[in-house]
Amino acid sequence: KAGVTQTPRYLIKTRGQQVTLSCSPISGHRSVSWYQQTPGQGLQFLFEYFSETQRNKGNFPGRFSGRQFSNSRSEMNVSTLELGDSALYLCASSLGLAGSFYEQYFGPGTRLTVT
Amino acid sequence: TQLLEQSPQFLSIQEGENLTVYCNSSSVFSSLQWYRQEPGEGPVLLVTVVTGGEVKKLKRLTFQFGDARKDSSLHITAAQPGDTGLYLCAGFKNNNDMRFGAGTRLTVKP
Numbered sequence: 103k104a105g106v107t108q109t110p111r112y113l114i115k116t117r118g119q120q121v122t123l124s125c126s127p128i129s130g131h132r133s134v135s136w137y138q139q140t141p142g143q144g145l146q147f148l149f150e151y152f153s154e155t156q157r158n159k160g161n162f163p164g165r166f167s168g169r170q171f172s173n174s175r176s177e178m179n180v181s182t183l184e185l186g187d188s189a190l191y192l193c194a195s196s197l198g199l200a201g202s203f204y205e206q207y208f209g210p211g212t213r214l215t216v217t
Numbered sequence: 218t219q220l221l222e223q224s225p226q227f228l229s230i231q232e233g234e235n236l237t238v239y240c241n242s243s244s245v246f247s248s249l250q251w252y253r254q255e256p257g258e259g260p261v262l263l264v265t266v267v268t269g270g271e272v273k274k275l276k277r278l279t280f281q282f283g284d285a286r287k288d289s290s291l292h293i294t295a296a297q298p299g300d301t302g303l304y305l306c307a308g309f310k311n312n313n314d315m316r317f318g319a320g321t322r323l324t325v326k327p
Contacts, residue, residue, distance in 0.1 A: 106259070137317075143319070144305075144317055144318060144319035144320060145260070145305060145307075145317035145319075145320075146317070147315060147316070147317075158314075192259050192260075194259070200315055203248070203265070205262050205265075206262065207262075208258075208259025208260050208261070209259050210257060210258050210259055211258075211259055
């Protein structure tokens with residue numbers, strides 16, 4: 103069974119631009135969660151989608167948004183990029199909502215560098 | 218301020234040594250998970266502990282959940298270079314509130 107895939111793997115953007123990251127979950131998984139990982143703050147939860155609906159949201163500004171499609175694939179968008187948005191963005195998929203004792207499977211991440 | 222404090226932040230040991238890493242909080246968690254993350258990859262779930270005082274063993278790894286469900290430890294016996302990685306704990310405060318610690322970066326030298 104194929105794992106969680108994320109594209110692109112690496113991305114360099116300049117301040118003020120916007121970026122869209124993509125995540126394809128494991129086949130049959132309906133939940134996709136997004137996380138931001140930085141050396142200083144560690145792994146922080148962005149949001150979770152289940153059946154095309156945002157179910158949970160972390161404490162991030164409105165510049166961070168996402169969506170999920172009917173095939174469970176998800177995209178995350180960051181507008182008006184800031185230097186502090188440089189991070190590894192991870193997505194994770196699971197059969198059910200994270201926290202319902204469904205194991206999350208993480209993708210390899212997209213490393214975003216903002217210059 | 219991290220809700221989950223992991224210590225130590227960095228640990229470098231020789232192959233064959235034993236080690237313990239900790240995950241502490243002032244909050245109570247309904248369950249707690251440990252993950253290992255290797256460079257260039259996402260975290261991989263190692264274990265979930267649910268009951269206060271619970272001890273789970275996974276080969277050379279022993280996980281313990283504190284009696285009060287506020288802390289956890291991970292003990293590795295006879296560490297091997299393949300154990301090198303970032304060890305993350307994640308706690309569930311309720312069904313939908315999951316928080317990660319910043320991690321312990323372990324290096325096991327041959």
